[in-house]
Amino acid sequence: MSTAQTLTLDNQTVNPEISDKREPVRMDAIQEIAATAAGTERPALIWGNTDRATVAAEALWIFARRTGLDGSGDEAYTAVQDLIANLMHLCEQEGITDENVTFASLVSSAEMHYQAELDEC
Template structure:
C-alpha cells in the first residue's frame, strides 16, 4: 500500500450553503477502499494513516460480507457498530477483557494511538 493513494470522499462532500449534514458513508465506498489492499504485501506495510484506514476498510468489508451488511445502500456506520459489538463479545468470551481490563479501556487506548498517529502527519 502506498501513502500516495487517497481515500475516496465522494459521498462526504458537503456544500455548507445547502446543508450542514454529510451524507452517510455507504458500504460501496468501504468496498472501494478495501479493494486498494488487494494484491498488496502480507503483512501490510503501514506507511501512514491512509494505509491504516485501508487495512481497517478491508477488515470491515470482510465482516460486512460475512454478516450481510455489504449492500450498496447499507451504511458503514451500522457495520462499524456491529463489528465493535461483536468484538466486545469476543473479548468477553475469551477473557481478553475482564473487570480489570475493560473494553472501554481498550477503546480509550486505541483513541490515544489514533490521536498520536494524527499528530505524525
Template sequence: MSASQTLPLENETSPAQTDTREPVRMDVIEQIAAMAEGTERSALVWGNTDRATTAAEALWVFARRVGLDGRGDDAFTAVQDLIANLMHLCEQEEITGGEVTFTSLVGIAEIHYLAELDENIKL
C-alpha cells in the same frame, strides 16, 4: 458482561439519526478495501491512509460475512456491529475482564489514533 464493561450511553438518540451528513455507504468501503488487494501478506503501514485501508479491508470482510455489504447499507451500522461483536469476543475469550474493560481498550486505541494524527501533521 457487566454494565461497567460496556460503553455508557450519553443519550437515547443514535448519532446516525441526528447527523445531517449523507451516510457513507458500504460501496465506498468496498472501494477503499480494494486498494489493499494484491499487497503483501503483512501490510506495510506508512501512514494513516494505509491504516484506514487495512481497517476498510477488515470492515468489508465483516460486512460481507453478516450481510451488510449491500450498496444501500451504511458504514455506520457495519462499524457499530463490528464493535459490538468485538465486545462479545473480548468477553468470551477473556481479553477483557477485571480491570481491563472494553472501554479501556477503546481509550488506549484513541491515544494511539491521536498520536498517529500528530505523526501525520509533522510529516
C-alpha cells in the same frame, strides 16, 4: 469518544451529524477502499494513516460481507457498530477483557494511539 452515533430502542440508527450535514458513507465506498489492498504485501506495510484506514476498510468489508451488511445502500456506521459489538462479545468470551482490562479501556487506549498517529502527520 463521541456519543453522536447510538442505537435507539427500536434499533433505528440515529446520527444527526450524518443525516443533517452530509450523506452517510455507504458500504460500496468501503468496498472500493478495501479493494485497493488486494494484491498488496502481507503483512501490510503501514506508512501512514491512509494505510491504516485501508487495512481497517479491508477488515470492515470482510465483516460486512460475512454478516450481510455489504449492500451498496447499507451505511458503513452500522457495520462499524456491529463489528464493535461483536468484538465486545469476543473479548468477554475469550477473557481478553475482564474486571481489570475493560473494553472501554481498550477503546481509550486505541483513541490515544489514533491521536498520536494524527499528530505524526
